[in-house]
Every structure is written in C-alpha cells, then in structure tokens.
Amino acid sequence: xxxxxxxxxxxxxxxxxxxxxxxxxxxxxxxxxxxxxxxxxxxxxxxxxxxxxxxxxxxxxxxxxxxxxxxxxxxxxxxxxxxxxxxxxxxxxxxxxxxxxxxxxxxxxxxxxx
Amino acid sequence: xxxxxxxxxxxxxxxxxxxxxxxxxxxxxxxxxxxxxxxxxxxxxxxxxxxxxxxxxxxxxxxxxxxxxxxxxxxxxxxxxxxxxxxxxxxxxxxxxxxxxxxxxxxxxxxx
Numbered sequence: 001x002x003x004x005x006x007x008x009x010x011x012x013x014x015x016x017x018x019x020x021x022x023x024x025x026x027x028x029x030x031x032x033x034x035x036x037x038x039x040x041x042x043x044x045x046x047x048x049x050x051x052x053x054x055x056x057x058x059x060x061x062x063x064x065x066x067x068x069x070x071x072x073x074x075x076x077x078x079x080x081x082x083x084x085x086x087x088x089x090x091x092x093x094x095x096x097x098x099x100x101x102x103x104x105x106x107x108x109x110x111x112x113x114x
Numbered sequence: 115x116x117x118x119x120x121x122x123x124x125x126x127x128x129x130x131x132x133x134x135x136x137x138x139x140x141x142x143x144x145x146x147x148x149x150x151x152x153x154x155x156x157x158x159x160x161x162x163x164x165x166x167x168x169x170x171x172x173x174x175x176x177x178x179x180x181x182x183x184x185x186x187x188x189x190x191x192x193x194x195x196x197x198x199x200x201x202x203x204x205x206x207x208x209x210x211x212x213x214x215x216x217x218x219x220x221x222x223x224x225x226x
Contacts (some may be wrong), residue, residue: 004157008129013187034213034214036216041218042218043118043203043216043217043218044205044220045216046213046214046215049212049213064217080174081126085196093157093158097160099180100146100163101160101163102148102160102161102162103148103159103160104157104160105150105158105159107155107157108155
C-alpha cells in the first residue's frame, strides 16, 4: 500500500533557529500533499496544501513566511519552520494520496522550541 | 465555517464489549466522510471513505454508517479487543474546499 515517510519524528531546537521537516511518498507520486498541525487535545488543523511545481496554498491565519513549504518533486514536500519560537512547538503531520481511498499520513513530527 | 464534531471525547470499555461513537458534520456541500484509526506512535490509518447517504461499510469487527441528510456518521466496533485501543478520527471532505476537515477524535481504551 501507499507509504508516506516523515522525518524527523522528534526535534528540539533553540528559539530563533529554523527547522525543516520532510515528507516523502515512497511508492507513489504525490502531486499534492497536505500539512497539518495539532495542538494538545485538538483536531488536526490543515495548514497548507503543497502543490508540486507551484506555490503552496495556505489556510487562513497561517503565515506563509513563517511556514515555508517546498514541493520540488513528485515524491517530496518539505515544511520549514523559520525563526522558530516556543509558540511554534506542536505536532506537525503530512498526508498525501487519493481522496477516494483515504489519505496516507506520515508518522508526524513533534517540534519543541526551547 | 465547517465544524466536524465527534463524541464522546474518550471511551473506556472492557474487552468483548461492543461500542459506537458519533461524527457530526455540516450536511450542505457534502462530498465524502473519512474515518481513520490512529494508534499511539503510528500514522493515522484510513478505515473508511463514505460518500452515499445510507451507505454502510464494514472491515472485520468495525463498521460505519452514513447519513448525509442529517449530517452524521456512526462507527461501531463489535467485541472490542485491546488492539482496538486508538484514537478514531473522522473528517469531512467538502466538495468546493477540496480539503479534509477533521474532528478532534474519540479516544478508545479497551481493557483486557
């Protein structure tokens, strides 16, 4: 079946630094990938839709300069949290796939900014 | 604004019990309803994608129903087992939005 690999699974960084999270589709090509963020005890909130070869589509309230998304190939999308601050600490997860069969998710990244 | 609500927030049952939980969603512009199972330290796994009013899908001991007119879906687990312990997420796919909107999930814990 479809597999999405997400790295790293956990990262701790200092305030002011940038962190890159990778999401790879291992056995299929994904023209579109989705990036979600989850706050404790809340639902997965869509941050942006990553489109291969074009600009990402950001949801209302998500700063595109803060959360840089690059989808340079059909199998890789990256999310870079720039100049991270403690309030950016969260769980980030990506997904891809065919909507009619359900989406395939990565395993998520727990970001802690200290 | 689209709100997908799930209830209960959490559920503790004994092994062998049957259980069910609810997902409610706005019925206007409905396109599809997804159910996912999310075990700790793993990726969410798609269980069902449902589109038709009155649809019922089954996978082993798990089944789901869909009512698009009133905007709800039920997930049933028959004879719960400890390995069923997970967070169950539902998400509504809006036709014009082309994106999934998730509920907060129901946490199921099955005691042996």
